Amino acid sequence: MSRVLIIAYGNPLRCDDSVAWQAAEEIRRKVASAQAEIICVHQLTPELAEQVSRADSVIFLDASRNGEPGKVTCEPVSSRAADLHFWHNLTPGSLLALGAQLYGPAPRAFCVSLCGESFDHGETLSPAVIQGLPRLVARVDELVSQLANAGVLSSVPAV
Amino acid sequence: MAERRTIVIDPVTRIEGHSKITLHLDEQGRVEDARFHVTQFRGFEKFCEGRPFSEMPSLMARICGICPVSHLIASAKACDALLAVRIPPTADKLRRIFGLAQVVQSHALSLFHLSSPDLLLGMDADPAKSNLFGVLEKDPGLARDGIALRKFGQQIIERLGGKRIHPAWVVPGGVSDPLSQADRDAILQAIPEALAIAIRSIAWLKRTMEGFREEITSFGNFPSLFMGMVKGDGGLTFYDGKLRIVDASGRVLANSLDPALYFEYLGEKVEPWSYLKSAYYKAKGFPDGIYRVGPLARLNVSDVCGTQRADQELAEFHELQRTAVLSSFHYHQARLIEILYCVERLEQLLNDPEILSKHVRAIARPNALEGVGAAEAPRGTLFHHYKIDEQGLIRWANLIIATGQNNLAMNRSVLQVAQRYVQGDKLTHGMLNRVEAVIRAYDPCLSCSTHAVGQMALRVQLLGPDGSLLDEVARP
Numbered sequence: 001m002s003r004v005l006i007i008a009y010g011n012p013l014r015c016d017d018s019v020a021w022q023a024a025e026e027i028r029r030k031v032a033s034a035q036a037e038i039i040c041v042h043q044l045t046p047e048l049a050e051q052v053s054r055a056d057s058v059i060f061l062d063a064s065r066n067g068e069p070g071k072v073t074c075e076p077v078s079s080r081a082a083d084l085h086f087w088h089n090l091t092p093g094s095l096l097a098l099g100a101q102l103y104g105p106a107p108r109a110f111c112v113s114l115c116g117e118s119f120d121h122g123e124t125l126s127p128a129v130i131q132g133l134p135r136l137v138a139r140v141d142e143l144v145s146q147l148a149n150a151g152v153l154s155s156v157p158a159v
Numbered sequence: 160m161a162e163r164r165t166i167v168i169d170p171v172t173r174i175e176g177h178s179k180i181t182l183h184l185d186e187q188g189r190v191e192d193a194r195f196h197v198t199q200f201r202g203f204e205k206f207c208e209g210r211p212f213s214e215m216p217s218l219m220a221r222i223c224g225i226c227p228v229s230h231l232i233a234s235a236k237a238c239d240a241l242l243a244v245r246i247p248p249t250a251d252k253l254r255r256i257f258g259l260a261q262v263v264q265s266h267a268l269s270l271f272h273l274s275s276p277d278l279l280l281g282m283d284a285d286p287a288k289s290n291l292f293g294v295l296e297k298d299p300g301l302a303r304d305g306i307a308l309r310k311f312g313q314q315i316i317e318r319l320g321g322k323r324i325h326p327a328w329v330v331p332g333g334v335s336d337p338l339s340q341a342d343r344d345a346i347l348q349a350i351p352e353a354l355a356i357a358i359r360s361i362a363w364l365k366r367t368m369e370g371f372r373e374e375i376t377s378f379g380n381f382p383s384l385f386m387g388m389v390k391g392d393g394g395l396t397f398y399d400g401k402l403r404i405v406d407a408s409g410r411v412l413a414n415s416l417d418p419a420l421y422f423e424y425l426g427e428k429v430e431p432w433s434y435l436k437s438a439y440y441k442a443k444g445f446p447d448g449i450y451r452v453g454p455l456a457r458l459n460v461s462d463v464c465g466t467q468r469a470d471q472e473l474a475e476f477h478e479l480q481r482t483a484v485l486s487s488f489h490y491h492q493a494r495l496i497e498i499l500y501c502v503e504r505l506e507q508l509l510n511d512p513e514i515l516s517k518h519v520r521a522i523a524r525p526n527a528l529e530g531v532g533a534a535e536a537p538r539g540t541l542f543h544h545y546k547i548d549e550q551g552l553i554r555w556a557n558l559i560i561a562t563g564q565n566n567l568a569m570n571r572s573v574l575q576v577a578q579r580y581v582q583g584d585k586l587t588h589g590m591l592n593r594v595e596a597v598i599r600a601y602d603p604c605l606s607c608s609t610h611a612v613g614q615m616a617l618r619v620q621l622l623g624p625d626g627s628l629l630d631e632v633a634r635p
Contacts, residue, residue: 042224046272046291046302046305046306046309047306047309047310047313049306050306050310098291098295101295101299101302102295102299102302102303102306103303
């Protein structure tokens, strides 16, 4: 079975930015720990590079700012060394590139995002994000199942 | 007649927080003045008023995402003073472990993540390469070491405090939970690698410094006082001790000063052009009371480190100059020696027979209406001073942060570097990068010192006396 790493990131004290952390809690209940390892962080830092490089595949779980609030998107992430300008706040692509440079080939990766509406101070989600949260969890659950079975990796669709 | 002009570097890059530098040129285009402006404001001292004192450690930890542990420790020590308790010996040792881990991760961030592009690629490197990618290309081993060392410190914080950022494990009266044997063993297992990296990195930096002789002579290389806490035997400490001040010759000017009476020795001046206050030693007045804190100062005031390998390095460090070590460029080496000390000291503390004791917190009600907590944060001496009412609510708070104490020295350093390297009629990235690099040597934490986040792109403007834009250089 392929090893999947899920990195949920965002600020749990900035309203919709916490959606990845909340989704991670739901996913923990649904997905067997043998299938996927789940970690929650405020931002992507270089210290995650080694862990990323050890995984067979990585799912970045995030709140996005652009688009229709509540909409879920899933996109493949490619290694992007060009983004490596700042050390302790990396993009998914730059984290993959860092891991590849230092520890080995970059794993296959996807970014699953839910578009937020409010990023103000607070711990509550906006109505659109509350409605979108089950769709986000379902999308990740589906992706984990596909990724965990290495035989169907090539069929994982980008949405 | 030639015009007077001003060069503005806004924001300063690869530091923690928001600032800008202005260089004021005379009619001949020579730098006649320089100012380091802190342009962010947070105001923690004010909005904690009215909160229960027991909340202070957790609230104060929010000042900074890089050194929350230092604020937790200083705040909890101030609260211990309000409770008038002596915390259990194991809690004392666990707090020390927590603080040492913080120093390792913070120093690793400063040296490897923020300053290594300058040190590895040179001050005149292409700005497009002066970043993580450039370091990776030139020396992937160094990048791996930096990441591993920071991870080592962060993982200790996470094991003890439950999370890497803003842990709330240090509480008034001690710590909230004891150390488990599994966590102790896991940390001890990681010590040999951390030690090897620290030793390797010191050797690398010593070799690298050979290429920076000119910078060493002009990067904040001037007489000043140095302040830090020392143990009773004059040894390096991060958790507690008495304040010692040495002058530029290395002579001890003041010794065994009680940190709780800091207000008797230290003054703070407000300048209209910065949110960062300027601290000075009162006995010498302003601005002659200029002093430096942090790794360079701590090694200048300490007679010994107290661990084998760090003591060897400290002895060699003291040989750099017959006087106190004056150049702020040497903050980098001091930082690595402190990392080495921290790793060695962590091993000692983790092998202490009492370290797994379950008695880690003293419980009491407030027994004093005023308390001061002081500790050595990665960037220098940190003071938290609280006054409470009979209900235990905060009525007044004052924080004196390391970066504020280095403010006068940072300004003087910027002026020295600018006068050496900046020619007003011709702007180059190398010149301006050196101006920024001297600030990076101090590793200022502006979130802490103004008690923000933002864009880290660099824009330098050359302005005429009427404010018109004469020249501009933008960095991606």
